[in-house]
Amino acid sequence: LDDAFVCHLGFLRDGQPTVLPTLYARDGDVRYLHGAPANAALRSAEAATAACVAVTLVDGLVLARSAFHHSVNYRSVVAFGTAGEVTDFAEQERALLAIVDYVVPGRPRDSRPPSPEELRATRVTRFEIEEASAKVRTGGPNEEPADLELTSFWAGVLPLRVVLGTPVPDERGRPLPPVPA
């Protein structure tokens, strides 16, 4: 969970299973989500008796000699639990800064803290993880033994990773300090 920052929240809205992407931060067995006060997804998740949050990281494409055994290397967590609105002001502020810190470590120190008005303009949802399952695939392709005799098809793993590009500074306002570490 701590290697990612986007999750997919699943909940029932008017009887319709719905999945939406959102940012999160983990604090022990709690995951914090946030949005506008009227955010329909968060409100529906809070109103439901159960919700689900999935996080998936893709680490590589697994190319087998056979089309059948193609696969993906990944790390995935699916967590079930219940959601509720955070109404305590201190917990709300801590959760919001935790989300910022989760996406860009150290960033709460490198930005203006939220004002009381900004905190009031944000809904924080507390998702208590009650049960979770993790699935991980690593390594090379599975193959049928006979396929190992084939010589016309390349087989192996294409690693995938996410990289940061060159920072694009905001051109408005006063001159910016250097990009923080």
Added chain:
Amino acid sequence: LDDAFVCHLGFLRDGQPTVLPTLYARDGDVRYLHGAPANAALRSAEAATAACVAVTLVDGLVLARSAFHHSVNYRSVVAFGTAGEVTDFAEQERALLAIVDYVVPGRPRDSRPPSPEELRATRVTRFEIEEASAKVRTGGPNEEPADLELTSFWAGVLPLRVVLGTPVPDERGRPLPPVPA
């Protein structure tokens, strides 16, 4: 949709909203998913009257001068529809090769085609998109006008992209041909 290959499928299983990651391929308004014949997620989605599939790509981290206006640049599609098992053998084969081709373009030509036994050992689910919404965020941070006067906080966008690493060949079996284009 065509820039991604992993989706998050949301469905109801025993009254519990459930979200699972899976590969897909799009063909017009249809998305094909696949798994083992007994795959509980696909069977639950097929049995339900409605399902949801979300696809999300993160393009950058948006760093504002204020913690409050931090954001993420992304492209997201949330599609609602109904799922059903593909029983036609030709459609099943076409869908499976489409999924392989979606993840690694051209790969169906560069691997051994599925045998009838392998096709029977795979469940293909046809997800008909009935309604979909797309959300896209691009560009720099929003800021409160007063925050543009601040000089102590860097602001801008950190672009994120997925890159391929060096291919890792499968060391088993006969010597491999060169990595295909």
